[in-house]
Amino acid sequence: MSARLGMRFGAAMRQSVRPQMRTTQRRFQSTTATQPEASGLSKFLNSEVGPKTVHFWAPIMKWGLVLAGAADFTRPASQLSLTQNLALMCTGAIWTRWCFVIKPRNLFLASVNFLLFCVGATQVTRVLSYQSELKGQTMGEMAMEKAKEGTEKVEQAAKEPGKVKEAVVGK
Template sequence: MSRVVYKTLVSAADKFVPSKLRPLWEHEAGPKTIFFWAPAFKWGLVIAGLGDLNRPVETLSIPQSVSLAATGLIWSRYSLVIIPKNYSLFAVNVFVAMTSLYQIGRAIKYEQAKKSKQ
């Protein structure tokens, strides 16, 4: 059912896409495919990670940050070896990895400072 709705929406929008945007619209990783929408929605993880930069360091979860960083790095690599190359997937995963690696650094620095005080 949802596939039919999506195809109907794409067909309706197809008529309004300007000729200059046609190459993007028709691209193998363009808005007509999951290759476009999956990275678009994954930016929510980046936004959440940026929001966590103001989070108190003692509430950070190192295992969660490691998991997100590993996922970001693995999917960044994957996005460049698949066909078609998916640069939007690459970009979002680099940002997921960067925000997570920064959080890991904050958490480790906090743990070391806590140990040195004891």
């Protein structure tokens, strides 16, 4: 009698599990065959450069540099740093190119780096034109003079390695 009770219980369990397995298999097969197209928001959330990755948050943070550089448009050119804005311009140009080389190609990061280049170039132009007005030179002559000064500092640092700080700072 106890054996029959176990057999009845096993049969009842098999009947309750089998229909679930069949519907699961059918449902799984049907969803893979005709999967509905995802919405634009879900595509963005799950993309390679979406907000779940560093490829999204790095450009967001870099916008701070662009906005800080753009805020300096209101400052007089006499208060701007040529080397700082030249560095912004160069990093913007270098990283814009790099954004098209890396995988996945990140156009959002490329756009922020391009605008960083534009802000830096604008500020460098303002500083050089201000300095050329003070000396009465053209901007091309002024740029050549700044390049020669930089070359002289590098040569001096190469000759006297112990005095690198003095050569760079200009003391």
